Amino acid sequence: MQHRSRFLLTVLSFGYAFLYIPLISVVFYSFNKSSLATVWGGFSLRWYGELFRNDQVLEALALSLQIAATSATFATILGTMAGLVLVRFGRFRGRTLFSGMIVSPLVMPEVITGLSLLLLFVSLQQLIGWPAQRGFSTITIAHTTFAMAYVAVVVQSRLTSMDESLEEAAMDLGCRPLRVLFDITLPLIVPAMVAGWLLAFTLSLDDLVIASFVSGPGGTTLPMYIFSKVKLGVTPDINALASLIILIVSVGLLLSWAAMRKRSS
C-alpha cells in the first residue's frame, strides 16, 4: 500500500510538473532584468513597465476584454435559452439533432469553425454589405457561437438536477409559465449562468485561432498580438504580458469554480 501510494505520488508530481513548469518559467522570466528572454540577469519589473507604455499591447488588451465581455454576455443569454429548451420542453421532433448541434462546437476543430465563419462573413458582405470591416463585431459573433455551447452544457446540467416540481408548484399556486421562468427557474440557475459567463469570458480571452480567421486589419486581439510578436523572437515584455494573462485567467477560473461550488451545495 505504502509502495503504491509513493508511486502514485511520483506520477502525480511529474504530471503537475509537466503542466506547470512552463507556466512558472514564463512568470519567472517576466521578472528578468536582462533583455535576453532566456538568460537570468537579476530581478526587475522593467518589462511590466515597458508593457504598459506599449500602446499596441494596451489597445489589443482593451479589444480582447471588450470582445470577451460582450461575447460572454450573448453566449450566456443564448446558451441559457438552449439549455432551457433541451431540458424543459420535453421530447420534441428533432430534439436529438438539436442537442447534438448544440454541443458540436465543443468538439469541432477551431480551424474549421474559424474557416466556416470567415466564409459566412465574406459571403454576407457580398450579399448585404455587412460586415463592411471584419474586427470587433465579427470576432464577437464568432466567440458567441462557440462559447454558447459551453454555457448550454453548464445550464443544462444544473436544470437536470433541479426538482421539476418546483416549477409545477409555482404554477399550481397561480403563476403563469413565463412568470415561473423569472420567479423560480432563473433565480435557481443564476450560479450556473455566472459560471457559464466566466467560462465564456475566459475562452474568448484565450482564443487565437478563430479570432485570426475572422479578424480584419483593424482588429488585433491580445493573443493575436502576442503570436505575431513571438514569430519574430521572444522578447521579455511578452513574458510579462503572458504572466498577466495567466493571472486574469486563473482569477476567472477560480471565480467560476466558486460559482459552481455554490451551485452544487
Next chain:
Amino acid sequence: MIEAANPDSFIRIRGVSKHFGDFVAVDDINLDIQKGELFAILGGSGCGKSTLLRMLAGFEEPTSGTMEIDGVDVTRQAPYERPVNMMFQSYAIFPHMNVEKNIAYGLRKERVAANEVDERVSDVIRLVQLDDFRARKPDQLSGGQRQRVALARALIKQPKVLLLDEPLAALDKKLREHTQFELMNIQDELGITFIVVTHDQEEAMTLSTRIAVMDRGRFLQVGPPKEIYEYPKSRFVADFIGTINTFEGRVTSAGDETISVDCPDVGVEVRALCTEDVKVGQDVCVAVRPEKIFISREEPEEDEGVRVRGIVDDLGYLGNLSLYRIHLETGRMIQVSRQNRRRSHKRFVEWDDKVWLSWRPRSAMIIQGDD
C-alpha cells in the same frame, strides 16, 4: 367499476383515462367525491395514482374523459386557473425564498393587497405552528417543518380541493403519526376537500373517510376504511390491505345467512357468514384476518365455526402483539396474531407446541371472482 352517479357531488370524474404511448396509466376512472371529504387513493407504485392526482392538478391532460370541480369542468384548465392546490411529495419549497415568502407566494400571484397577505400569512403560520421559523430559509428547516411549510403554502389560497401526494412519506414514524392527526384536525377545521395519494395503507386507513384501492390504472374498490378492510371484494384488495389467510374451496351448502365451504387446505368444512348470492358447487375463496383467529392450548368450545389443530412453526414478538405461523396437519401455513395482554416472561406457546386454532363464522369472509 362505475359508482352510482351522484348529482350533487363536489368532484366528479367521468371516464378519465391517460395513455403514455402504448402504456395505459389510468384506465376509465369514474369517481364522485363529496365536499369536505378526506379521500385517499391507495395503491402500489406505478398503479396510476400519481397520474390521476396530476390530472386533477392540471399537470397532465387526460387522454379522454372529463373532470368537474364544484360544477365547473376543469378538464382543459391550466394548473394556474384551477381552484386546486397541491402538496408535492418532495414538498417543492422554493429554496431561494424564506418560509414567509414561500407561504405568501400564492397570494402575491393573485395580487392580494399587501396588508391582507400579511394577515393571512400570519393566520396560516399560526395554524401550522411555524411562528418561530418565519424568516428561516428552507435549508435551515427539519423534514417536519418543511412539510408544514408546504402545507401552509397550499392552504393559504383556500383551495376548493387540496391534493396531497404522499404527504407523510418523507417523515419518520413518530412524526408521521403526530402529523397524521394534525392533518385531520386542519382538514376538520377548514372543511377543505382533501385527496391524498399514498402507498401506505396505514396512512390511508387512519386519515381518510373513504379509500379507493387502485391497481393497474383502475379502481378495484371504493369505500370507507372499515369496509375495505372487513369486506374486500377481491383477493387483491384483501391482500393489499393488511395480512390475510385465504383458502380456496367449493360451496357445499348455502343457508339463509351462513354457507359451508369445503376447503382442502384447512382439512375441515368452513362455515362463513355470507349475505351475497352464492350457489352450491361454486368455487369461492374464504379469507380470515390473522387477528380474528384464536389460538389456544386446549380444545376450544367453538362449535359454530372452525376448530383445527396445528403446530407452532414460528413466532415473533412485536411488543403489543405476537405473530404466529401455525403449520396445519394439511401442510398449510396460517398466520395468527394475538394481543399480549399480560406482562410475563414466559411465552404463551413455544416453537413446535401443539395448539388449536379457531374462528367464528362471521370472522370469515367470502370472496367471489378470480381476481
